[in-house]
Amino acid sequence: MGLILPQYIDPPTTIREVDYRSTSTTTSTISSTNYREFNLRPEWYSHSEDISISNDLINRRIKKFKTYACKKCRTHLSSSQEIMSRDYRGKTGDAYLMGNLVNVEEGQQETRVMMTGEYLVCDINCQWCHQLIGWKYLKSDSASQKYKEGRYIMELKPICICD
Amino acid sequence: MSINKRSKQGIDSPPVKTVGNIFDKVQLTKLLIHTLKELGYNNAAGALQEESGGVQVESNVVQRLFGYIKQGKYEVISFDLLNSLSLRVTNHDPANNGNVNRNFIDRNTSININDIISSDLNIAAVTANFDTQYKMFFDFYTNTTFNTVSLNRFRNILEIMILINKHFFVEMIYEVKDLPSAVLFLRSIIRKYLTLWDTVLTGLQTNIIDEDIVFTPEKVLRELSSILTMPEVTIKNNNRDNNNGNTGTNLWTGSVRSSRQELIDKISFYINPNDLVPQGRLIELLRQAIKYQRSCNSYNIFDDEIDVDFSQEDPVNLLQNNISDFERINFVEQKTLASNMDEIWYLEFSPNGKYLAAAIANSISDRKVIVYDVENDFSVFKILRGNSQCILYLSFSKDSKYLVTCPFNEHTNIYDITSEGETIELNADKGEPPQSSRRNSLESGKKEKTTIETQIIGPLDSFCIPNSSSKIQERSGSSMHSTGNETYNTSSPYSDTQSPSSAPDSTTSSRAATDNLIEQTENSLRSWCCDWFHTEKHSGKLVIGSPDRDVVIYDTNTRAIIYRFSQNWNLRSRRASTSVYRGSHGSDNSNPLRHSSRESQTGAVVNMLMDEQFPRIHDLKVSHDDNYLLLMTHQGTINVFNISNLPTNDELKGLGNSVLSNHYFKMETKLKIGKNITCISLPMPSCENYRRLSSLVLVNLQHNELQLWDYKENILIQKYFGQKQEQFIIRSCFGFDNKLVVSGSEDGKVYIWDRLKGNIIGVLMGHANDRLPTRSGSNARKFSKNCNVVGWSPTNKYMFASGGDDGLIKIWRVIKD
Numbered sequence: 001m002g003l004i005l006p007q008y009i010d011p012p013t014t015i016r017e018v019d020y021r022s023t024s025t026t027t028s029t030i031s032s033t034n035y036r037e038f039n040l041r042p043e044w045y046s047h048s049e050d051i052s053i054s055n056d057l058i059n060r061r062i063k064k065f066k067t068y069a070c071k072k073c074r075t076h077l078s079s080s081q082e083i084m085s086r087d088y089r090g091k092t093g094d095a096y097l098m099g100n101l102v103n104v105e106e107g108q109q110e111t112r113v114m115m116t117g118e119y120l121v122c123d124i125n126c127q128w129c130h131q132l133i134g135w136k137y138l139k140s141d142s143a144s145q146k147y148k149e150g151r152y153i154m155e156l157k158p159i160c161i162c163d
Numbered sequence: 164m165s166i167n168k169r170s171k172q173g174i175d176s177p178p179v180k181t182v183g184n185i186f187d188k189v190q191l192t193k194l195l196i197h198t199l200k201e202l203g204y205n206n207a208a209g210a211l212q213e214e215s216g217g218v219q220v221e222s223n224v225v226q227r228l229f230g231y232i233k234q235g236k237y238e239v240i241s242f243d244l245l246n247s248l249s250l251r252v253t254n255h256d257p258a259n260n261g262n263v264n265r266n267f268i269d270r271n272t273s274i275n276i277n278d279i280i281s282s283d284l285n286i287a288a289v290t291a292n293f294d295t296q297y298k299m300f301f302d303f304y305t306n307t308t309f310n311t312v313s314l315n316r317f318r319n320i321l322e323i324m325i326l327i328n329k330h331f332f333v334e335m336i337y338e339v340k341d342l343p344s345a346v347l348f349l350r351s352i353i354r355k356y357l358t359l360w361d362t363v364l365t366g367l368q369t370n371i372i373d374e375d376i377v378f379t380p381e382k383v384l385r386e387l388s389s390i391l392t393m394p395e396v397t398i399k400n401n402n403r404d405n406n407n408g409n410t411g412t413n414l415w416t417g418s419v420r421s422s423r424q425e426l427i428d429k430i431s432f433y434i435n436p437n438d439l440v441p442q443g444r445l446i447e448l449l450r451q452a453i454k455y456q457r458s459c460n461s462y463n464i465f466d467d468e469i470d471v472d473f474s475q476e477d478p479v480n481l482l483q484n485n486i487s488d489f490e491r492i493n494f495v496e497q498k499t500l501a502s503n504m505d506e507i508w509y510l511e512f513s514p515n516g517k518y519l520a521a522a523i524a525n526s527i528s529d530r531k532v533i534v535y536d537v538e539n540d541f542s543v544f545k546i547l548r549g550n551s552q553c554i555l556y557l558s559f560s561k562d563s564k565y566l567v568t569c570p571f572n573e574h575t576n577i578y579d580i581t582s583e584g585e586t587i588e589l590n591a592d593k594g595e596p597p598q599s600s601r602r603n604s605l606e607s608g609k610k611e612k613t614t615i616e617t618q619i620i621g622p623l624d625s626f627c628i629p630n631s632s633s634k635i636q637e638r639s640g641s642s643m644h645s646t647g648n649e650t651y652n653t654s655s656p657y658s659d660t661q662s663p664s665s666a667p668d669s670t671t672s673s674r675a676a677t678d679n680l681i682e683q684t685e686n687s688l689r690s691w692c693c694d695w696f697h698t699e700k701h702s703g704k705l706v707i708g709s710p711d712r713d714v715v716i717y718d719t720n721t722r723a724i725i726y727r728f729s730q731n732w733n734l735r736s737r738r739a740s741t742s743v744y745r746g747s748h749g750s751d752n753s754n755p756l757r758h759s760s761r762e763s764q765t766g767a768v769v770n771m772l773m774d775e776q777f778p779r780i781h782d783l784k785v786s787h788d789d790n791y792l793l794l795m796t797h798q799g800t801i802n803v804f805n806i807s808n809l810p811t812n813d814e815l816k817g818l819g820n821s822v823l824s825n826h827y828f829k830m831e832t833k834l835k836i837g838k839n840i841t842c843i844s845l846p847m848p849s850c851e852n853y854r855r856l857s858s859l860v861l862v863n864l865q866h867n868e869l870q871l872w873d874y875k876e877n878i879l880i881q882k883y884f885g886q887k888q889e890q891f892i893i894r895s896c897f898g899f900d901n902k903l904v905v906s907g908s909e910d911g912k913v914y915i916w917d918r919l920k921g922n923i924i925g926v927l928m929g930h931a932n933d934r935l936p937t938r939s940g941s942n943a944r945k946f947s948k949n950c951n952v953v954g955w956s957p958t959n960k961y962m963f964a965s966g967g968d969d970g971l972i973k974i975w976r977v978i979k980d
Contacts, residue, residue, distance in 0.1 A: 002891040002909075002949035002968055003508055003555070005841055005865060008710075008779060008797060073552070073571040074689055074711075129553070129571060 011065035069162035090155035197440035222438035242299035500972040507966030513563035516958030522554035576622035584620030700811035708780035839865035898955035907950035930967025
């Protein structure tokens with residue numbers, strides 16, 4: 001494996017960037033998430049929160065925006081915008097359920113039995129330093145857990161907050 | 164004699180107008196006669212002239228004019244004579260075209276006339292004549308209505324006249340040594356001509372764009388007056404300029420004869436080639452033919468601006484086509500270095516060509532850099548320890564003594580590779596279980612260890628870039644934008660803490676508390692790329708770039724960071740509206756056209772900067788004259804900073820480090836490549852063509868492409884295709900006297916292009932084989948087979964190295980079949 005050119009996740013720097021009209025800025029790098037969704041509300045929030053977003057709220061979002069990165073090599077992995085749940089446990093301790101991660105490589109697929117059922121998962125590593133970050137749900141048995149498919153578990157031990 | 168040689172055919176056969184259906188026979192004859200004369204076969208030339216029925220190389224008018232000049236009979240040169248000259252600009256005039264002068268002039272008399280060189284000048288008569296001629300010129304100018312063509316023609320005639328005047332003036336000074344009349348002549352005659360010339364030029368609206376043009380009214384006047392005041396010095400300076408390859412006008416070559424010949428050569432430039440065959444015409448044609456023949460061979464590499472290098476080892480055969488017997492360039496594998504057990508991510512030759520350093524992605528041991536001794540058959544010379552994380556980048560100092568390593572994390576290490584260290588058995592230093600038996604090439608490596616000892620050395624210096632100050636600034640940068648334009652002027656970084664938006668929110672604070680489980684990053688920046696300064700005045704300094712939005716200049720003499728670019732960046736936003744424009748006015752004294760365009764460019768760049776943070780830097784290079792710093796950002800641009808005003812080492816000693824905190828470097832240009840770039844490289848300075856190429860920069864793009872840019876002119880010059888590059892960082896370089904461009908590829912091959920033409924010269928199956936399994940199955944990650952990096956030896960034109968994911972370094976040699 002050579003060195004893969006990393007992507008970056010930067011906090012939105014202006015109101016304009018979060019504005020509905022602006023789409024041309026380059027700072028967003030989470031793939032397959034366009035700017036609007038990325039900054040205002042990931043799609044899984046959409047039914048639970050009020051549609052009207054004031055500048056106030058946007059500003060607060062900017063303030064608490066955090067970029068998570070691999071602790072070893074500080075490759076950007078994800079941001080606080082992508083957090084779906086903070087209530088998970090991984091192999092090493094606390095973990096987050098994340099909507100998307102970047103700069104990771106997927107390991108071999110395997111079936112694991114967890115507390116909520118049986119899943120087809122694969123481990124994910126940082127693509128630069130190959131540190132184990134967590135795993136990705138590929139397939140779930142039960143219909144109630146379907147929402148986890150394609151989502152990631154990010155362990156908190158191997159990551160850090162980056163700016 | 165010539166009459167005897169005359170054959171009947173020439174007279175009797177009907178006149179053939181064309182030769183080979185294309186070429187005018189008369190022109191060809193002229194060319195032959197001219198070439199014969201040039202070769203010194205005067206009799207044969209005369210014979211040919213006679214036989215062809217009086218084809219004249221020079222027309223009557225030209226002959227008369229040149230005869231007058233050679234004899235110094237300036238007093239008979241008249242406006243009418245010059246006006247009857249057939250000039251280059253009037254080429255399209257059909258009446259003059261192919262106008263064969265059939266008047267047979269006895270060649271003996273013409274030769275006799277040519278041979279007479281008289282140096283007695285009738286100054287009074289000449290002066291009087293030039294004065295009358297000026298009136299003719301002036302009357303002609305005022306009484307004729309010109310169109311552009313005729314005005315141009317008039318200008319050329321005038322310029323010829325001025326050349327003659329100027330020459331006469333020079334002759335008066337150096338030959339006759341009659342200063343008073345020369346002064347008088349300059350004042351009364353030449354001045355008038357120059358004024359007229361100036362008027363004509365204005366009428367033509369000719370913008371003199373090129374500063375190098377010597378022949379302008381203003382400059383001629385300046386030149387002549389300087390001759391007048393100090394003749395000897397001017398000549399000396401002039402000769403020195405000419406020796407330096409500055410092909411300016413040669414004022415006085417020492418004798419009347421040669422300087423008059425010089426004048427004739429200059430005038431020839433204006434004259435229609437039909438009336439006067441240009442000098443060396445046949446040779447020029449042959450040269451072009453050879454160049455064309457060579458260019459048909461795509462394996463033959465040459466530079467554009469140098470003519471085909473007619474070297475002794477490669478003689479040109481005029482009697483046959485020169486295609487098949489040319490050397491063809493080829494590449495052979497000379498050696499494989501297999502003592503690295505993991506992927507090679509970076510390698511570089513030292514500037515003196517003696518060492519080759521390679522960085523290995525070895526996650527087990529901390530010995531991640533191996534320095535090979537090139538001269539001792541690539542035996543391992545030094546092993547550098549002390550890097551706990553993988554090395555991304557290496558850079559040798561100019562004197563090949565120091566080596567900087569940039570690892571994943573924040574600690575940049577500097578090694579003195581000449582220092583002594585712990586000697587070690589070569590076998591023991593491999594942090595891998597011995598699987599060497601599989602590799603034959605390693606066996607040879609084992610034998611070599613008896614001849615040279617390998618030493619492990621630790622870092623001489625280790626430092627990291629602290630984050631603290633820049634973090635505050637960065638934060639302030641982002642908050643400034645969020646609250647609107649008026650905060651650009653506020654200096655306090657916390658200016659917006661009073662804004663209502665930042666009022667704490669209960670739900671967010673509780674959430675933030677859980678985030679505390681995650682550690683904050685350590686307070687230092689990663690360093691991903693570095694480059695040393697090259698010149699003596701900046702020795703010991705290096706520039707380090709970080710993906711965490713900073714670039715610093717580190718001084719190894721004082722072991723301190725002397726400058727941070729991110730501070731400069733914030734300074735710039737505040738200053739932008741005022742001082743940048745002024746700065747560009749003051750420093751840029753090039754010609755007006757370029758000036759204005761560059762100024763507007765700077766303005767545009769500055770406007771953009773208002774919205775930008777300092778970019779993340781992935782690669783950087785310092786130009787070899789230390790005047791420019793090229794920063795490759797992750798957004799697909801290359802920012803070129805002018806760092807020529809950086810204080811030298813001596814100045815820094817007196818000033819102390821704090822001085823630089825408000826120092827300001829101007830951003831010259833910004834190359835908008837538009838795609839993700841993985842690497843930039845500059846041409847090698849050791850080649851003789853470097854001066855022309857010094858502003859080139861080669862970039863690797865993420866999408867299967869390389870581009871060659873000129874960073875001073877901000878233009879794209881050439882693209883190179885063929886190699887595969889989708890997601891990995893692949894590096895490239897110049898090679899073979901900068902005539903080739905080499906790059907790695909994701910298919911493990913090495914691709915080589917002709918720099919100028921962009922065609923592929925070679926594809927080498929360097930690292931395309933499947934990787935040998937060096938790890939047990941537990942860590943079974945997918946192995947790609949990239950060729951990550953290539954490096955060309957700066958001193959050996961024929962040697963380069965490539966490194967890949969298979970852990971091998973291959974040394975290649977250029978051979979000519």
